[in-house]
Amino acid sequence: SPDELLKVIKTTLSDKEVLSEKPRLCEEALKIIEQDLTTDSNDKDKPNTLQDRSENGLTAEKVDAEITKFGGIERILEQGKIENIMSVPEIGLAIQQVAHNLGIYEASVIYNLLYKRRTHFAHAPPGWNIGAAIGILSVIDQEPNPVIILPEGTSIETIAHEIQAVLIPGLTHQENLLLQNSKGNFVDLDRGLVFGEEVDLEER
16 A cells, blocks of 8 residues: 555655665565555555645645635646646656655656656646645545645745655655655654654654
């Protein structure tokens, strides 16, 4: 399942003998994501909801309520769809950052995974005030069809955060922040993620 990636990170960090074996972690992480994309969609144990749909950690209900205010996700996509994500430099840089965060050294791999996830990008409509968020266009074969909604001026780091949430649906908001802040340095990844300790994100 998608959130198995976090289990791999935790397992790797708890084993002193493999702490320096970053390539092993990267290979397993990529394998898990790709395996999830090819798993039988009828698998009842397979998570099909995104756990982190907002850069600000808002609940899915609050995100959906904001989307409804603007006529629904279909209308937001119709009016603001980014047809060519390569035309937005920040998205390309964010994809590179995600590749780095996951220890995957080919950004093309992330592009491919986003395509397999049926991911769309859209500009936020005027008046949108909850920051970057993810809408669900529809559910196909029990898989979410995500739309990453980006307000004007959204930072590269925030776009990367939303992309990670799409690629790893089992990732919570806090785990996503910790993974992002690690910047690929899993050895120094916050021990709170490993051992379930309380983490003060304000200090990060």
